[in-house]
Amino acid sequence: xxxxxxxxxxxxxxxxLVGHQITSIEVDDRCGDSNVLASLVGRHICGVKxxxxxxALETDGAHVELYFAMTGRLIVNGIAPIAxxxxxxxxxxxxxxxxxxxxxxxxxxxxxxxxxxxxxIDPDWSNLGIDFMSPAQALGDALRAQRHRRCSIKTLxxxxxxxxxxxxxxxxxxxxxxxxxxxxxxxxxxxxxxxxLAENISVTATELESRGGSHTGTLSPxxxxxxxxxxxxxAPLQRIKISGRTTIFCSQHQQ
Ligand SMILES: [Zn+2]
Numbered sequence: 001x002x003x004x005x006x007x008x009x010x011x012x013x014x015x016x017l018v019g020h021q022i023t024s025i026e027v028d029d030r031c032g033d034s035n036v037l038a039s040l041v042g043r044h045i046c047g048v049k050x051x052x053x054x055x056a057l058e059t060d061g062a063h064v065e066l067y068f069a070m071t072g073r074l075i076v077n078g079i080a081p082i083a084x085x086x087x088x089x090x091x092x093x094x095x096x097x098x099x100x101x102x103x104x105x106x107x108x109x110x111x112x113x114x115x116x117x118x119x120x121i122d123p124d125w126s127n128l129g130i131d132f133m134s135p136a137q138a139l140g141d142a143l144r145a146q147r148h149r150r151c152s153i154k155t156l157x158x159x160x161x162x163x164x165x166x167x168x169x170x171x172x173x174x175x176x177x178x179x180x181x182x183x184x185x186x187x188x189x190x191x192x193x194x195x196x197l198a199e200n201i202s203v204t205a206t207e208l209e210s211r212g213g214s215h216t217g218t219l220s221p222x223x224x225x226x227x228x229x230x231x232x233x234x235a236p237l238q239r240i241k242i243s244g245r246t247t248i249f250c251s252q253h254q255q
């Protein structure tokens with residue numbers, strides 16, 4: 001799915017429609033209840049909220065979550081904030097539109113070739129952990145509270161109940177800059193390690209957001225697929241699976 005960074009870019013793009021009245025909604029019935037969503041016609045969009053990878057439009061009636069799944073993209077007024085997703089095709093077709101929302105000034109579409117996108121009224125996000133763009137100290141507190149866990153640090157970072165919004169690429173990138181082996185158990189990491197990791201998550205998230213998404217890191221998709229060497233020390237990069245996710249790390253400086 002789009003990572004938290006992509007969700008942040010989508011949320012930012014959707015704010016263009018804040019203050020405007022919804023005039024029409026077309027929904028693919030396999031992705032949302034068109035009768036329920038039709039009740040939003042006539043409502044005004046008053047805000048956009050995001051927590052982790054989740055994005056919702058707030059209206060003066062219900063809120064509606066736009067869930068993008070793995071390959072869903074948001075297009076606002078004909079412009080896609082992200083041209084292509086790491087796991088999706090580079091092109092889009094109109095028949096992949098799963099939601100088309102017209103307003104009195106512009107429109108919003110969710111385009112998803114795999115049809116996994118979902119649209120839900122008044123979503124419950126109460127089980128999510130703190131947002132990944134929280135201050136570094138809060139991220140450190142959240143990680144230190146989980147030090148009893150026996151899982152690997154990568155598995156912990158992907159757990160949306162602990163920190164919401166971290167995806168595979170941002171996790172690998174943060175561990176790379178922290179010099180931490182993704183296989184390390186949480187219990188083996190001290191407070192200094194976890195605070196340093198939290199700081200790196202914060203800095204990396206800000207940096208990659210300004211560059212345009214989670215695919216813009218040092219461990220870019222090109223580098224990830226090429227089995228290249230570590231840009232820091234020239235050691236071969238390792239590729240393994242952790243929690244079912246392809247994991248790239250340097251066996252030399254990540255210990
Ligand atoms: Zn290295």
